[in-house]
Amino acid sequence: MAIRSERPTDAVIIGAGIAGCTLAYELATRGLGVTVYDQGPIAAESSGRNTGTLFSGPQAEVVRLLLACAEIYDELADGPVKFGWRRIDHLLIAGDDARLEATTGLVGRIAALGIGVQPVSGQELARDFPQLGFEVAGGFVLDTAWSLEPLMATHAFAHAAREAGARIRTGCRVAQIMARGGKVEGVLTDDGIAAADLVFAANGMWLPETLRRVVGDDPLPRIPLTAGRGWIIQTGPLDIHVPWMIEELSWPDQTDLGRSMDVGKLSDVAERRDDGPGIEAVCFNPMQSGSARLGASVSPAMRDLVRNTDMPARIARRAIGLVKGFASLNIENAWLGNRPMLPDGLPVAGRTPLDGLYVHGGLGSIGMHSGPATARWLADAVAGGAGEPDLPWLTPARLPGWERPVAQRAIA
Ligand SMILES: Cc1cc2nc3c(=O)[nH]c(=O)nc-3n(C[C@H](O)[C@H](O)[C@H](O)COP(=O)(O)OP(=O)(O)OC[C@H]3O[C@@H](n4cnc5c(N)ncnc54)[C@H](O)[C@@H]3O)c2cc1C
Numbered sequence: 001m002a003i004r005s006e007r008p009t010d011a012v013i014i015g016a017g018i019a020g021c022t023l024a025y026e027l028a029t030r031g032l033g034v035t036v037y038d039q040g041p042i043a044a045e046s047s048g049r050n051t052g053t054l055f056s057g058p059q060a061e062v063v064r065l066l067l068a069c070a071e072i073y074d075e076l077a078d079g080p081v082k083f084g085w086r087r088i089d090h091l092l093i094a095g096d097d098a099r100l101e102a103t104t105g106l107v108g109r110i111a112a113l114g115i116g117v118q119p120v121s122g123q124e125l126a127r128d129f130p131q132l133g134f135e136v137a138g139g140f141v142l143d144t145a146w147s148l149e150p151l152m153a154t155h156a157f158a159h160a161a162r163e164a165g166a167r168i169r170t171g172c173r174v175a176q177i178m179a180r181g182g183k184v185e186g187v188l189t190d191d192g193i194a195a196a197d198l199v200f201a202a203n204g205m206w207l208p209e210t211l212r213r214v215v216g217d218d219p220l221p222r223i224p225l226t227a228g229r230g231w232i233i234q235t236g237p238l239d240i241h242v243p244w245m246i247e248e249l250s251w252p253d254q255t256d257l258g259r260s261m262d263v264g265k266l267s268d269v270a271e272r273r274d275d276g277p278g279i280e281a282v283c284f285n286p287m288q289s290g291s292a293r294l295g296a297s298v299s300p301a302m303r304d305l306v307r308n309t310d311m312p313a314r315i316a317r318r319a320i321g322l323v324k325g326f327a328s329l330n331i332e333n334a335w336l337g338n339r340p341m342l343p344d345g346l347p348v349a350g351r352t353p354l355d356g357l358y359v360h361g362g363l364g365s366i367g368m369h370s371g372p373a374t375a376r377w378l379a380d381a382v383a384g385g386a387g388e389p390d391l392p393w394l395t396p397a398r399l400p401g402w403e404r405p406v407a408q409r410a411i412a
Contacts, residue, residue: 009035009167012187012196014174014210015203017047018150018371019360021157021168022072023202026379028164035196036166037189039173042158045204046337046367048151051232051293053245053285054369055090055145058109059253061346061393062366063144068373070146073153081159083152084288090145091120091244093136093282095322100137103249107140116143131240133324145245147285150368157372177201177357179216184356198382202360205303205340211352211359220352221401226261228339228365229278229301231311233294236330238286248281248322251296254345257365261300261341278308282319284326291332294319298365303338311336339365342399347371349378350388350395358382359396 011027013020016038028034038044054070056063077085092107094100111117118141125134158168169191176188177199186195201210205227211220252260257279264273278299286292297315299308312334320327342348342362347370349360360378363370377389388395396402 009033009194009196011035011198011200012037012174012194013200013202014187015201015206016042016154016158016168016170017045017202017204018043018154018157018367019047019202019204019363019375020200021154021161022372022375023200023360023379024161024166024168025157025164026375027382028161028166030379030383032198032383034161034166035194036161036168037172037174037187038168038170041170042168043151043154046339047154047204049232049335049337050150050368051283051285051295052084052148052150052287052368053145053283054148055245055247056110056113056115056142057253058106058113059255060113062254063113063115065366065370065373066144068376069369069371072372072376073146073148076156076160079156079160081152081156083156084147084149085153086147086288088145088147089244090142091139091246092142092249093125093134093139093246093322094249095136097137099249100139106249110142117141131325132242134322135324136322139249141244147245147287148368149287149289153368174203174210175213177210177214179214179354179357182217182355184354185216198356198358200358200360204361204363205338207340207359207361214354214357217354220354221399223348223359223362223396224343224399225340225362226263227301227303228257228261228298228341229308229336230295230297230299230339231308231315231334231336232296233312233315233331234333235292235294236332237290238292238329240325242284242286242292245286246282246284246323248283248318250281251283252279254364254366256345257298258341258343258345261298262343263300263302280311280314280318282315282322284319292329298339301338306336308336339363339367341365344393344398346393347374348394348396348399349374350397352396358388
């Protein structure tokens with residue numbers, strides 16, 4: 001017997017973070033009937049609680065995502081939901097000569113991708129910005145970066161999606177994806193069954209467990225997500241003018257980041273080897289609101305296991321070590337969040353072996369500067385009949401167990 005629901009919808013999206021809300025906007029503006037379900041409020045998880053930085057790096061994919069996203073945010077910036085969207089310079093700093101020397105190659109790779117790069121010495125920074133009290137060997141000013149307020153940015157997409165006809169149901173969990181005969185039929189939610197021709201799993205760190213709960217067909221291959229645990233310190237209003245986002249020159253590229261997030265086996269948990277300090281690097285975002293967010297750390301973690309609680313202190317010490325003037329910043333809060341990371345640190349957007357079931361996730365440490373673009377590319381591919389973007393670094397087929405060919409179906 002086919003499943004019945006009162007209000008059939010073309011597409012169900014699971015998750016109202018940046019992955020789900022961008023997809024809702026893209027699909028609704030293409031004329032699909034869209035319903036988004038979130039177990040909590042909009043952007044209650046990583047999408048509302050991150051550092052809000054969008055900046056370049058040495059990987060071509062990352063710069064491509066960044067530039068494509070900036071165009072999409074520009075489209076929404078004049079809408080009714082303001083999200084502190086602004087272009088800002090990006091200052092990369094190195095604490096000592098050895099690190100500065102070691103990162104010259106990295107900066108060369110960034111410049112080769114078309115990003116404007118200007119060297120700046122430690123003496124210049126100390127002389128020109130005495131209130132900040134820089135104690136660094138030097139750095140580089142990059143001209144391609146943006147700042148945003150992540151909660152409101154996600155809401156801007158949710159609002160635009162609603163304007164285009166999408167329904168967003170918060171406080172309603174999707175317990176199960178329902179399928180039969182190799183084809184998705186809908187979802188079981190806290191409110192009952194919702195029939196749908198298309199289902200998009202865009203629920204961040206919960207994606208693997210949702211795919212594990214698909215019933216009616218063979219098990220789906222596993223999505224190897226781990227939590228890149230990070231801590232953020234929220235400042236009060238800044239009384240020092242900071243004209244750039246500041247990032248320490250030690251952040252790895254996405255591939256190294258993804259690979260280092262493996263939580264290992266049960267024996268590693270037994271030995272608490274999952275409790276390592278991970279990666280630390282100062283990342284300071286002076287936001288349009290007049291306050292700032294300070295990170296950053298990434299440690300391998302399990303989603304619901306609280307560890308690394310000394311990280312705010314480590315970040316604070318590190319920041320003050322490089323920029324002495326930060327010692328007097330007023331602090332309002334600190335919290336932890338999970339980055340849904342794949343082993344190569346890049347997002348995933350594409351189809352699954354079940355006809356009509358798609359994934360949009362693995363946004364890792366670059367969710368705000370990848371989600372809008374990957375949602376647009378996925379929506380174009382689904383509406384156009386290709387099923388997924390023609391970008392091998394983005395589709396699930398690059399993941400172990402996902403290599404087999406899957407059915408294609410046009411909905412246009
Ligand atoms: C400390 C930190 C700093 C970061 N800084 C940056 C940054 O500066 N720039 C940047 O680009 N990125 C940054 N990120 C990464 C970014 O926050 C994430 O990549 C992004 O928010 C992930 O978005 P998402 O929509 O996939 O997941 P989420 O935001 O986690 O959303 C998933 C949603 O799915 C819902 N959900 C889960 N299961 C179900 C279910 N069964 N039914 C219904 N709903 C469900 C959840 O409630 C949640 O709302 C940072 C992340 C962290 C942790």
